[in-house]
Amino acid sequence: MPLGFEAAAPDRESAVAEDDRLQLRLWLRLLTCTDLIENEVRGRLRSEFATSLPRFDVLAQLERARDGMTLSALSSRLMVSNGNVTGLVEGMVRDGLVERRANPADGRSALISSTAVGHALFARMAPTHQAWIDGLMGGMSRAEMVLLLELLGKLKQSVQGGGAWKPFLV
């Protein structure tokens, strides 16, 4: 995908007819929104900070855990596989953004934390990143955002199994 984006390009939703199931349309629109924002942020992180979205995500997580975080905790929070985090952190260690040390409490695990360089990079990126998100959501009112946040909370609960019923046929 070129960095410049096709403003109103047809997306996955276009393939779903009006009479199709509400749930499916909802899922596709959710996916579209996420992809749009993700692609936008990814491109800007690259062009303005020469870094990637996964790396930004790792730094963001580590920011709130100054005493370090295990790889498992990272993989669980980022919702990606263990192997992925291994490689991601490996590259970031190589580039001096994070460091790993032994976990005194558990010989199996390592603790990952940001280096000074990593902290500094995140400190530069965070406000800009936030401004990007603010901008992308600039067309919504505060009330709409609050409501959307709430409804997504319900969806999250539903997906995580708190949902009222499980379908008979899975």
Next chain:
Amino acid sequence: MPLGFEAAAPDRESAVAEDDRLQLRLWLRLLTCTDLIENEVRGRLRSEFATSLPRFDVLAQLERARDGMTLSALSSRLMVSNGNVTGLVEGMVRDGLVERRANPADGRSALISSTAVGHALFARMAPTHQAWIDGLMGGMSRAEMVLLLELLGKLKQSVQGGGAWKPFLV
């Protein structure tokens, strides 16, 4: 990530304090919902149909364009890069799911369409996939889903540049 999921594992949102910006919380929650559903669907496609989410997406798009689709159209609809679609389609051609033929109207492009095998696979997957989505959203009322769909529509418009204002500082 193991196929079995950690029911209430802390996610990216956990790292955002109460007092943080609404927009950021909204974005992280949106991302969480998408990741949860995506990971769930990906795992089930693999275990029940021995295929992947990107391949399912390609077949779904081609389903509505029986006379074929260019690679550009595919990449635009799936919101991924051109190079990605080249490789994806290449593998699907190799496995007999889709076929490519010359575009009589334009010598630069090729037209991709599902083979009989591809159609048959999609026909088997589609209703099950829909049931999965229905199930994952089982905790939401119809009214909530309608409202959520609407609000996501506003978000989509906002992100696509229809938003009321662009931030001063980008």
Next chain:
DNA sequence: TAAATATACTTTATATATGAAATATATGGA
């Protein structure tokens, strides 16, 4: 305590993704 199991992580093989450069064909003026 010894054996069974669980947890943390890495490794391997492979698929999926990107951005940038290259190739080839179309299209629109001068």
Next chain:
DNA sequence: TCCATATATTTCATATATAAAGTATATTTA
């Protein structure tokens, strides 16, 4: 017509992702 530019796609190098199997340390339990 010729040239500049646009479009469609591939290729390349590399990053990111998965699942599954392997290794090592902890924990449970018999």
